[in-house]
Amino acid sequence: MRANRRRLVNWLGIVCGFGLLASLPLFLNDFLMTIAVVIGINVIIVFGLSLLMGYAGQISLGHAGLYGLGAYTSAVMSTKLHLDPWLTIVAGALLAGAAAYLIGLPALRLRGHYLAMATLGAGVIMQIMFVELSGITGGPAGISSIPNLKIGHLILDQTGAYFYVVLAAVAVSLWLSLNVVRSQKGRALRAMHGNELAAASIGVDTARAKLFIFTLSGVFAGLAGGLYAHYLTYISPDSFGTSLSILLVAMVVIGGSQSVVAAGLGAALLTVISEYFRTYQDWSLVFFGLSLVLVMIFAPRGLFVETAAVAKRLVARVVKRRGPVES
Amino acid sequence: MARKLSTRLLVVLAVAAVFIAGCAKTATTTKTEVKQPFKVGAVLSVTGANAPLGDAEKKALELEVASINKDGGANGHQLEIVIEDDESDTTKAVAAVNKLIKVDKVVAVVGGTGTGSAMGIKPIITASKIPFVAMAAGNGITAADNTWVFRAPAKNAVAADKALEYISKTLKLKKIAVLYDSNPFGQDGIDEIKKEVIAKDMTIVSEQKYETNATDVTAQLTTIKAANPECVIVWGTNPMPAKAAQTMKQLSMTMPYIGSHGIANTKFIDLAGDAANGVVFPAGKILIPSSIKDAGQKAAVDKFITDYKAKYDGIAPNTFAGHAYDALHIVSDALGIAGSDSAKLRTQIEKTSGFAGPDGIYKYSKTNHDGLATSDLIMIKIVGGKWTLVE
């Protein structure tokens, strides 16, 4: 009963949050809306990565490759085969998921740093393919004039409207992620993160659960890639390198890998501060690097997870103090 | 009473003085500040992989904006430049140009240090209908739809043509090998070379590639050596072409080394040391100002070099600084004539003809947004660690 009520409150919170987000175009100028779109795209990838890291206890330094695969698939299909971008984005997401499945099948047998290396390698190989399969991908110069998304005659270019497409995608991926978290599989994964042996001994198929999450995170990355391609209308291999993979992992940890929502907030925060520091030009990355270090020192479990813990403690203290009066 | 009068007089005088001073002030202000300043945006790679290029461009822009404003601005309007750093990242270049257009409300954009940045900027410029003069050399930048996009430097294909012309006409060689960077710059080079060799009756006996951040090209050059070419074209930007020059020396490959305009700075000579001697490459005339025949261009370039050296510790501007000079002056000249209305400004830039800057003498037209020709480039040979003109 109480669990149900808490669940209701959580869902209400999320719905209100999205309501607020949907009204953002009223408060922000067009430039800030374009940043909001980039945030949304990063958040989608990070949802998948946080499931992988926080729940399945695995790491991936190759998600920029899967992101690129989604972007390239959608870009190639819509520019060369002239298919509807709405369809090609879905195709890109599915193909990235399939690639993640194929990578995960052997790679997830590896652990820790070996898995990090294997996924990093897979990501680099994908990026090399974007350069070398130049007949399809346009080589190092990339693909330009990628068609915009359209609803009827309404062209969704880099203005307010695209934000709602990304917001919808964020909502869907959040809904999927939370369902995974609350499903039997999710609870099994939690158990596994704590102790793989114990999880196996109570009959949880850890290998399958890990592979499922890895594939899902690939689908999310591919979806984000498609959204990116049709937003910028230009993509090139440079945008899908290892440094982005590393940054995505940093977003998860900075936000807090134990919670999908916290990780998403981490993605938003890092995107915003990296854009904010950009104005310092030569000094921008000094500040950015330092903030990563400082957040880890002062909030090693992630900024938003620690904040939530502090908030919970405060609430508990208040409730406790008021407790006797009520009873 | 007398005292009262004197007080009254004093007050009147004071008021009058204030009034006159105020008038004088408004008079002077109306004289110089009736015209609103024009805001021009710049997206440059001040940090990240392309930082050495973007740095020179930023310095040139800051220098030239001050110089234009000192000379009365664009038809009396002062220029205001807003420089955004894209960290050599396409996604950030997009954010930067969006900010310039939507927040700063600039009337024109210059920049795009790397081809990737310029290509990312292009769709936004086109949708927002703001003129853009690019500083990167990738062939795709001025490909259709280029309505709103112009280019300052000679595009890669033009430089590749110049190098091939030198090989076929001056050196009279037929068997070439190509070592190129796997980035857009190298790709443009190899694409153009492949297209042109057939017409010039040359053959490519070996083509090898390296990653931009590679540290060694011995394996590639060993393969090239085994294919026995008469000369080696190396198409990339610093530092790897310098490494290639050293490795060729190590492998005792004595055939001519033909570089790209990507090595047109003194850094190449610093890095390659002795191995730089004998290297020949196409470049803008700014590297050897005495090679400029046009008097107007000579005067402009000489002034630019003097000013740049005076402001930046005696360091001479490189070709990238030259791109920034040209892009800014083309925009400023057009602003002076057409004003800030974007459609009029675009048409005016398209009419640019005869503007002479470090990169050459520009002639844009409805069909040509590149403006430069092979005659705007020279071939330079490194002799004794110094640039010399190849006639």
Add this chain to the structure above:
Amino acid sequence: MLLSKVLQFVITGVANGAIYALIALGFTLIYNSRQIINFAQGEFVVIGGMAAYTFYVTAHLPLPVALLAAILVVTLLGVAFERFVILPLKNAASISLIIATIGMSIFLRTGAMLIWGKEAMTLPHFFGDKPWNIMGATILPQQIFIIAITLVIVVGMQLFFRLTVTGKAMLAASMNPEAARLMGIRSERMVMYSFAFSAALGAVAGVSIAPLVMMSFGSGAALGIKGFSAAILGGLTNPLGAVLGGLSLGVIESVGAGLISSAFKEAIALIVLLMVLLIKPSGVFGKIGTRRHAR
């Protein structure tokens, strides 16, 4: 002709591989003490090379003095790194530590840009640049120097960990910090030593390769990834494995680029690496089942 060509590929591969090995050793040291990957290892290498440039080319110090000064500077940097970043995180999960090292790598890289500028730089070769000829293939004295110094270091490391008290204490502290503490070993001090050593090793790599590799502020990322790959191939914990991992990576790259395709040079090396990992999930020379104390 073909023989000398292949010989050249192998020699080049060994020479490049020694560079990777030298960088990999730094990863191994830190992994052994703290079970983390230090993403700033490549920056130690670059700052070492660039500091040597300042001391030798700008300050005109004699070469050996300049090199030692550069190594010292980076060693101190390693100590500061451990004191200000790693120590405060002693109770955190390793992923938080890794993110902190990523932050440091971005910070150091940009700091290097502010100090040394945006252009690449290089040092003169220590023993001249006249190549040696081996049956039609060539090798530079600098490359022989790098191979030699890599061997000296790996032998030195083995001796240090087996024979000296400090070395044994460092090993003990890394295997089981609690037990080591009970035996009177100050584990935290040992972690600091390992960061100092690792930074010094990075700097040795940096100054040795500076004449060959045209280094700029951003070179650390690529060098770091190569070193990490070599360390993984060698099994992460084993210095000898790291060296063999580095050498094999170099040879695979070079032979692959020469005989198969230069465009897929890195892809070929990575595919081999991935296949090795799938057959032997903890690297060629790593021992499965050496369980380190989890923190």
